[in-house]
Amino acid sequence: MTSPAVDPLILAIDEGTTNAKAIVVDGTGAVRSTASAPVARHSPRAGWVEQSAQELWSATVTALRSCLAHLDDRVGLGASRRIAAVAVSSQRETAVIWDRHTGTPLGPALSWQDTRTAPACQQLDAQVQARTAEITGQNVDPMFTAPKFRWLLDQDAGGNPALGTVDSWLIWNLTGEHWAEAGNASRTLLLDTTDLTWSDEMLSVFDIPASLLGEVTRSRSDFGRTRQVPGLPDGLPVVAVLADSHAALWAQSVSGPTTKITYGTGSSVMAPATGPGPGTTLAWWDGQPRYAREANVLSTGAALEWCSELLGLGSVADLVALAATVDDNDPVVLVPALTGLGAPYWDAQARASLTGMSSGTTRAHVARAAVAAVAHQVADAVESIDPDGTVVNVDGGMTTSALIMQDQADLLRRSVRVNGLAELSAWGAAHLGLTALGEQPPAPSVTSSYQPERDRAGSRQQWSARVAATRAVTQDTARR
Secondary structure (H helix, E strand, O other): OOOOOOOOEEEEEEEOOOEEEEEEEOOOOOEEEEEEEEOOOEOOOOOOOEEOHHHHHHHHHHHHHHHHHHHHHHHOOOHHHHEEEEEEEEOOOOEEEEEOOOOOEOOOEEOOOOOOOHHHHHOOOHHHHHHHHHHHOOOOOOOOOHHHHHHHHHOOOOOOEEEEOHHHHHHHHHHOOOEEEHHHHOOOOOEEOOOOEEOHHHHHHHOOOHHHOOEEEOOEOOOOEOOOOOOOOOOOEEEEEEEHHHHHHHHHHHHOOOOEEEEOOOEEEEEEEOOOOOOEEEEEEEOEEEEEEEEEEOOOHHHHHHHHHHOOOOOHHHHHHHHOOOOOOOOOEEEOOEOEEOOOOOEOOOOOEEEOOOOOOOHHHHHHHHHHHHHHHHHHHHHHHOOOOOEEEEEEHHHHOHHHHHHHHHHHOOEEEEEOOOOHHHHHHHHHHHHHOOOOOOOOOEEEEEOOOOOOHHHHHHHHHHHHHHHHHHHHHHHO
């Protein structure tokens, strides 16, 4: 049994792309219990990435029940009955459609990685594209939710549909109420990020009835009370909701404004912004709205998983260990455009390439190229929104790899500070929820840092050339 947890206790749910997590945090900010459950992705066609909305919820229930059982084992029998509130963090642009009366999903959850709507996005004229960026802060891209909503509605699934991103789906299952947290809503291409309401103009562009969407609300708010949730008593207030990358930024920013990188299936780079406008997202709405510049990388953890399977390895950890057996990947370069390229290219048509191989190339060189591709892509994203910075704060599973973190410091030519809390997005949501309960826990500490050691300017030039060549081949193929 560990030391007694300090009340209040808050349960935070973090529903991500590959796992649903749950943690319990006490009034001092200490994590008292954690648990997770996997969720699957399916790719029925090239460029299509789907998840089961029901599985997202079932995995969430599995994680929270296991987390509370572990809490009772570690802290003391009955500790789970001291949970005072619930907070939520979730993957962002994934689109969910369900029957508002029965709660039954009416179609697949279209992942943020899904690119089936690329043709529809490309058909929008330049004026509409410009207005979308002006109103929502985002470029039109199949990563975002509005075109996915339209695709789901076009399947004529019947029922009495409700639409939402994963936060809305979780809130509905937790409380029976239909809300859209503002930060998540800002990722849909439907929110006016100045007025913080659904934009009539954008709703018209994508032909989305406003009546199908949840009401936009603040990140710290009354989202209702739990009802009929397996493992939870009825009546617990849901007090805070954040998008997962935004929750990590909240956690990293407790000590002050920062530029941060969150490594996951894809990766999110965020830096503070003074207000709304093209290239910005709404980070959260708590009192005054807070904005951030953001650049998204589509395939980082996903690229490592893909490469480890391609090489017949058991895990990403095995891939990184193999990569560490060679000094460098030159001249082998992997451009992992598995679902297109995100920032700063936003090229949904780009496809992956593996170049520079010779008779001397080994599996280790390919593994090293995959690891380097993560750091190169993230460096591209950081340089696009924070070209003059000197330090970045990082979080996510890949931060446990000294090889990846040193690559990142070398390629960025700046200090990389690691937050070692594995559940940082969930912790960020929990921290916001604790503020609603009158607590102000301190920020989690930096556990390690990396300084640039090698001049990688040549590697950066080679990477840029290979990206350009890969995009050119894709564009040439599309023209034929």
